[in-house]
Amino acid sequence: MVDEKELRDVVKKTISRDDVKYVVGYEKGTYGFQATPCFAYKPEDAEKFIFSPLCVHNLTVFPMLEEKPPLRKGEEPDTRKIGVVVKGCDSRAIVQILQEKGLERDKVVIIGIPCSGVIDPKKIEAKFPGHIKKVEVNDEDDKFAVTVDGKTQKIPKDELMPEKCKTCEYPNPVLYDILIGKEIKSKKKEDYKKVNAFEKKSMKEKWDYWEKQFEKCIRCYACRNACPLCYCKECMVDQLNPQWVRRSVNLSENTAWNLLRAFHLAGRCIGCEQCERACPMGIPLMKLNKKIEKEIKEMFEYEAGISAEEKPLLAMFKPDDPEEFIL
Amino acid sequence: MDKMILLKDDLSKFITELLKKNKVFAPIQSDDTILFDQITRPSEMNLDFCKSEIPPKNLLFHQTETLFKFTPGTKAKIESVDVDEKKVIFGIRPCDAKSIAILDHAFKGDYEDPYFLSRRDNTALVGLSCNKPEINCFCTSFDDSPASSKYVDILLTDIGDKYYVEMNNEKGKQLTEGMSNLFKHAKESDAKKKKEVEKKAVDMISRHQKTNGIVEKLDKIFENPFWKEVAFKCVGCGTCTYLCPTCHCFDIQDESTLTKGARVRVWDTCMNPEYTLQASGYNPRPARTNRVKNRIYHKYNYYPKNFDVIACVGCGRCIDLCPVNIDIIDVVTRAGEVKA
Structure with a gap:
C-alpha cells in the first residue's frame, strides 16, 4: 500500500x-x-x-x-x-x-x-x-x-x-x-498461455474470430490516443495525400487499421494494455500485441522498454538474427 | 392516444407480424456488447439491457453512407443509391428516441438532408421504457423520463407479465393495423402499474446535472481557465462523439479505384484536430482543450440557441466509456458554478 x-x-x-x-x-x-x-x-x-x-x-x-500551438509574438x-x-x-x-x-x-x-x-x-x-x-x-x-x-x-x-x-x-x-514506497518482489512470469492457446486454432477459426472483432471497430482511435507509444506527429490513418486507409468504416478498412497499428507497435509495445482498456467496443487488442511480443522475444531475445541505452529493435542488427520469414 | 396491453407471451407474435411488412431492427447481444441490428426472428433479440453500446442513431445516420456511385474518367456515369425500405426500430429507449428528434433539427435545418429525412419518414420507432437505468443515466435532468412516450410512435413498458402499450400517433396505429387480436384495451390498474414502474426507474437515477441558465452562463465563461482544468486530461479520441446519440458531424470523401468510385459520407468528430484544420494550415482549435470545450458548447449553448433544445439526452455513454473520466454531468454542473 x-x-x-x-x-x-x-x-x-x-x-x-x-x-x-x-x-x-x-x-x-x-x-x-x-x-x-x-x-x-x-x-x-x-x-x-x-x-x-x-x-x-x-x-x-x-x-x-x-x-x-503557435506562439504569440514575443512568447517563448x-x-x-x-x-x-x-x-x-x-x-x-x-x-x-x-x-x-x-x-x-x-x-x-x-x-x-x-x-x-x-x-x-x-x-x-x-x-x-x-x-x-x-x-x-x-x-x-x-x-x-x-x-x-x-x-x-x-x-x-x-x-x-x-x-x-x-x-x-x-x-x-x-x-x-x-x-515512493518499497520495491516489490514478484515471481510472476509471462508464459503467453493465451497466445499459445490461440495459435493452436485453425487459420479459418482465427480469421473468423478477428473478422468478428474488427467488424465492431468504430475507428474512434481511442486505442491510438490512449497509447503512449502511438506518438507519430501525423498518424498514417490521418494522412490524406496519399490516403493509406480510407475513412469508410467497414471490415476491410478496419482490418487495415487494426493490423497496421499492431505492426507499428512491433518491438515497441510495452504491454500496458491501455488500448484494450480504452476500446469502447471491447476489441481484444492485446491478443495481437502479445502475439507479436512473443515472436520478437523468441526470435531476437528483445523486450521493449527495459533499457533506455539499448537500441530499438528495428534499429539494430545482429549477424545471427533469424531470417526464415524472408521469402 | 390509445392505451393498450400486450401480453408478454404475445410479444413474439407482434414481432413476427411486424417482420411481414418491415425490416425490423432490435437490440442483439454479441459477446459483451448490445447493438441494434436487423433481426429475422423474434428470438434473436435481447431486451434485457439498459443501453446499446452504439446509439441507434446509426440506423438513420449511418457511420458510412454511400451518397452516390460513379465511374471515374471523362465518360463519368453517376448512379444514385436506393433509399431504405420500411423499417421499424424496436426497443429503442426514450432517451435515444429523443436524440432522433434532436437530430431532426440539424438535418431539416437550412439544408434538408434527403438521406436522413427519407429514412426517418420510413422508420417507425417502437420504444421500450427503461426500467433499470444505470449509474451514469441522467435523462431526468432534462425534464424527461426513462418511460417517456413523447418521441416514439409506440411505447412499450414492461409492467410484469405484460407490456403497457401507448399508441402515440397515426404512424403507430398504422403499424399495428390488423393486429387487434394481440392488443387489448388497458385498464385503470395497468396505467397505475406503469406509473409505479416509471417512478421506480426515475428513483433509480442517482446522478443529476444542473442545467439551469447554462446557455447564458456559457456565453460568459468562454475564456475561463476552467476549460483547461476540465479538458487537459483529454487524450483526444473520438469515443464520446461517436457514441453520442446527438452528435451528427460528418466528412464527405470520394473513394474510388480506376474503374469505380463512390462519394461516401462518414462520421467525423470534433475531437480530431483535422476536423477544423484549414487548407492554409491554420487551425482555429489547435489544442485538445479547445476541442473538448467545443463539444460542451455545441450541446449546451449553440444548439439551444439555434433550436431551443439542449443537444444532450442524458444517456451517459460518453461518461461510461471515456478512457480518462471526462464526465459531462460534472463538467456542465461545475461550469454553472464557475465565477464569470
Whole structure:
C-alpha cells in the first residue's frame, strides 16, 4: 500500500522546482470506481493526488500529447520538465520512448510507484453494478479490500486484475527519479498461455474470430490516443495525400487499421494494455500485441522498454538474427 | 392516444407480424456488447439491457453512407443509391428516441438532408421504457423520463407479465393495423402499474446535472481557465462523439479505384484536430482543450440557441466509456458554478 502522504509530499516538492511545468498523477474520479488523471501546477494541487489499485491509466501518454500551438509574438516556448507518476508498466513506456529518442531524459521527472496489480474497471463494475457513491479500494497482499457503502469485502486479486497484471514481470518502475514506497518482489512470469492457446486454432477459426472483432471497430482511435507509444506527429490513418486507409468504416478498412497499428507497435509495445482498456467496443487488442511480443522475444531475445541505452529493435542488427520469414 | 396491453407471451407474435411488412431492427447481444441490428426472428433479440453500446442513431445516420456511385474518367456515369425500405426500430429507449428528434433539427435545418429525412419518414420507432437505468443515466435532468412516450410512435413498458402499450400517433396505429387480436384495451390498474414502474426507474437515477441558465452562463465563461482544468486530461479520441446519440458531424470523401468510385459520407468528430484544420494550415482549435470545450458548447449553448433544445439526452455513454473520466454531468454542473 502506497503512503499517499509521501506521494503528495513528493509531488509538492517536484512542482515547487522552477524547472517543472506540471506534474501529472491521479485523483479520485467523478463516480463509482473511477480514478482520473490530474495535474499539479502549484504545490496546493498536490493535495488531491491519490494512488490506489484503481489508478489504471498510463500517464506517460501526457508528455507525448503535449501540444505546441503557435506562439504569440514575443512568447517563448515553455521548455520546462513534466513530472509523471508511473507504475512498473508505465515506466517501461518512458524507457521505450527514450530509447526511440521521442523524448529527452531531462524533460521528465519520473515519480515511480511499485505496483502489485491494478483493478480492471470493467470487472469491478460488473461485480458491483449500479448506483455506487462511496467506494474505497485498498491493496492487501493477495487481495483487494473493496469498501462499498460502508461494507468491506476482500476479493482475491486474480478475480479483478486485468490480464497484464496476472503475468507482470515488472512491478517496480524500471526507471525513476524518485521512488515512493518499497520495491516489490514478484515471481510472476509471462508464459503467453493465451497466445499459445490461440495459435493452436485453425487459420479459418482465427480469421473468423478477428473478422468478428474488427467488424465492431468504430475507428474512434481511442486505442491510438490512449497509447503512449502511438506518438507519430501525423498518424498514417490521418494522412490524406496519399490516403493509406480510407475513412469508410467497414471490415476491410478496419482490418487495415487494426493490423497496421499492431505492426507499428512491433518491438515497441510495452504491454500496458491501455488500448484494450480504452476500446469502447471491447476489441481484444492485446491478443495481437502479445502475439507479436512473443515472436520478437523468441526470435531476437528483445523486450521493449527495459533499457533506455539499448537500441530499438528495428534499429539494430545482429549477424545471427533469424531470417526464415524472408521469402 | 390509445392505451393498450400486450401480453408478454404475445410479444413474439407482434414481432413476427411486424417482420411481414418491415425490416425490423432490435437490440442483439454479441459477446459483451448490445447493438441494434436487423433481426429475422423474434428470438434473436435481447431486451434485457439498459443501453446499446452504439446509439441507434446509426440506423438513420449511418457511420458510412454511400451518397452516390460513379465511374471515374471523362465518360463519368453517376448512379444514385436506393433509399431504405420500411423499417421499424424496436426497443429503442426514450432517451435515444429523443436524440432522433434532436437530430431532426440539424438535418431539416437550412439544408434538408434527403438521406436522413427519407429514412426517418420510413422508420417507425417502437420504444421500450427503461426500467433499470444505470449509474451514469441522467435523462431526468432534462425534464424527461426513462418511460417517456413523447418521441416514439409506440411505447412499450414492461409492467410484469405484460407490456403497457401507448399508441402515440397515426404512424403507430398504422403499424399495428390488423393486429387487434394481440392488443387489448388497458385498464385503470395497468396505467397505475406503469406509473409505479416509471417512478421506480426515475428513483433509480442517482446522478443529476444542473442545467439551469447554462446557455447564458456559457456565453460568459468562454475564456475561463476552467476549460483547461476540465479538458487537459483529454487524450483526444473520438469515443464520446461517436457514441453520442446527438452528435451528427460528418466528412464527405470520394473513394474510388480506376474503374469505380463512390462519394461516401462518414462520421467525423470534433475531437480530431483535422476536423477544423484549414487548407492554409491554420487551425482555429489547435489544442485538445479547445476541442473538448467545443463539444460542451455545441450541446449546451449553440444548439439551444439555434433550436431551443439542449443537444444532450442524458444517456451517459460518453461518461461510461471515456478512457480518462471526462464526465459531462460534472463538467456542465461545475461550469454553472464557475465565477464569470
